[in-house]
Amino acid sequence: MGLGNYQSRRLLSRMAVNDKHGENSPYFDGWKAYDRDPFHPTNNLHGVIQMGLAENQLCFDLIQEWMKNHPEASICTPEGLNHFRDVAIFQDYHGLPKFRKGVANFMSKVRGGRVKFDEDRVVMSGGATGANEVIMFCLANPGDAFLIPTPYYPAYARDLCWRTGVQIVPVHTDSSNNFQITREALETAYIRAQQDNLNVKGLLITNPSNPLGTTLERDTMKSLISFINEKNIHLVCDEIYAATVFNKPSFVSVSEIIQDVDFVYNKDLIHIVYSLSKDMGFPGFRVGIVYSYNDSVVSCARKMSSFGLVSSHSQHMLASMLSDDDFVNKFLAESSRRLATRHSLFTEGLEKMGVTCLPSNAGLFCWMNLRSLLKEQTVEGEIKLWRVIVNEVKLNISPGSSFSCSEAGWFRVCFANMDDETVKVALRRIKAFVGKEAEKAKNVIQRRSINGLRIISSSSSSKRFDESWVMSPHSTHVMSPHSPIPHSPLVKVT
């Protein structure tokens, strides 16, 4: 009605008409396939299983039990209604003091009590999505750059860049050392940015990593801090998966490192982003946290939090829940245990069929290696395989290219957003698929060996098949989950 399309576009800002919201990427086809045909254990057994959603659904029973036993934590129950008006009018961007205290307490427990957090540094934001954007607004100007190790969470492109004008400079990692961040890779990225006349303002890491599901070693973390200190740039640590660590090595937060005696650092460069969306499974409540050791950033982020405060309704409930030490201790231990069990169920099932994942100790997903199934070791090859998995195997998993992974053939597969039965269904489907692909590969080998006797000159088509495609999945040599994680190369550099 009214304005034509061209005219309509001209009337909006550049930000409104560009693609930086990221939703036009082919990655979302998987979601569309799921939305059209969602799996259901009784109503739609052949639907698409959602394995592209990093949600933690394993511990709702614990939370519901707590809520049943604490009606006073709600402002709607008879027991809690007397708090209603005070909570309803509370819009102070400092947040409810009890809420901030509860968050600081929780963050500390997640780190095994090895760190104490100052509740006056806890700043709210609209989920970690909001927190990451706010941190960029505080630290960088439009056109500035942030280094981010690949593979990384796809929505960083939107969260860090869309409205801020900040640019991402990838720091490449690959499977040669289990995707660990090397000093060399950091320096390479930094130099490349400078050559492109980009002003690097900081390094942003996700620890535990999404999509890898691994935690950074202490020495790696120390070396990252040394790097940013040297370059005098910021370090933002997105620790949103901190409580999803389920195996050794235990989680080492940046907050612990900077407590180390004799460790030299500039505290004004260190910032943590956190949220309850993954650790507690509450993405709907939009609880994002910016925790900075830089007073100016705390002050600025707090003012900006007006644009994304946590509903006082939710603050009030969470203040009670997070201050309940018994509950928090029980929850963290049980959540960890259930994640470990789920991770084993899935990865051991995969191993039996010769599919391996990066050895991991955290997260709600695993980083699955399907390189041997690629027809070409390229992004195109990966996407082709992915479309088959989405449309025929009917599993919405996430292709590594959507995480800017520089090595084709890796896929993130979420396992904590479903029950055990659904995991088993997914495993059966993967087994069938892998079996079929192995058959196909065998037939190709047989045909080639027959053709090979007849063909005089080598054809270009036979050269297209590389080693990894010809080998059956059973012989692919990748680190098994039981191998020890190698020492970080960065240990030697510093």
Next chain:
Amino acid sequence: MAIEIEQPCVELSNVAVSETHGEDSPYFAGWKAYDENPYDELTNPSGVIQMGLAENQVSFDMVEKYLEQHPEASTWGKGAPGWFRENALFQDYHGLKSFRTAMASFMQQIRGGRAKFDPDRVVLTAGATAANELLTFILANPGDALLVPTPYYPGFDRDLCWRTGVKIIPIHCDSSNNFQITPKALEAAYQQAVSTYTKVRAVLITNPSNPLGATIQRSVLEDILEFVTRKNIHLVSDEIYSGSAFSADEFVSVAEILEARDYKDAERVHIVYSLSKDLGLPGFRVGTIYSYNDRVVTTARRMSSFTLISSQTQHLLATMLSDEEFTENYIKTNRERLRKRYEMIIDGLTSSGIECLKGNAGLFCWMNLSPLLEKPTREGELELWNPILHEVRLNISPGSSCHCSEPGWFRVCFANMSEQTLEVALDRIRNFMHERASVNRSLFSNR
């Protein structure tokens, strides 16, 4: 303890070091005075009374009663198995359909059914603060301008300009015609932009107005619509106080005008709303953008990822606002109570010899103390404000903080306190005026 090293300070962003957040303005001195010495009926009867906070505290009892009678609104710990899980996981930026539908219906009821709202055009944000900023990001580029009539809500400087890099150019209004927006003033503001090579992207109005406490007349809205169409720019109508008009007929929404003309040229119009004022729930962070422009709806929805409403809150309010019996009664009763408060404060001020702009909406009145100014300047106004804050101990908001071009006007809130407290405030004003009258009678004009 780790050794901290002294390094040259790493610069933060320009946005971080700018003062556009507005918090260093003298206006906040009033808040400070209140925080240091807050009035309490029993424990601190001589403290500063907070009259600078536009909050609606007159109708909580209705909401509380509803919650008492409708435990299903919360289903805390009970309800359908998996209910909590579903709600806790829900982070879809479309928002709960039931909530959007309830908001659309509520907005419709406030306008007496004279405008219909499509739930699929309702975009949810965490408060009107976020809604206004988000719309600015969508409608304007850094360096562009929005035209905003003065006086305006002080928070706009932060909400529209801080992180967006967009400028506000004032549309000057004054008491000669009760601060109404005129075509001449609109054109003058536009020309000011042109003369500085600034691109104007939109006119942003607040209707009912904050701080005037008055609705914009239909003819003026039509003038504004004609102006934005002619200049091919947008119109943002912040209708956050729409449910606080003292009578249902007094408020004309731009939505009604558009519906009456079959939505011709509606694509340039966007409405901002929130439950912070009408329902008195600022803590819950419930804002909406309602746009007649599909592209704006889509983009705003995507951007709302940075500022979604807690699903827990959405569920609670969806239940409450879908209850039409409740909402109809609430809207009607809330209006009446606000009108009564307004009459109470106007009577009190009139009997003290103080005039206010004739208001018909909102949580405040626009008080004229210009006859008391030593000098008709901003400094004169602040000099008058100082003793009111520190001696009379009333935190009222000076017009200069609202960018009013005419000194001597003050915004005085009346809905964020009990009637008793309002009486105390009126007494103090009465005493203040008597003292001043006895000092210098010639300051008062005979009206």
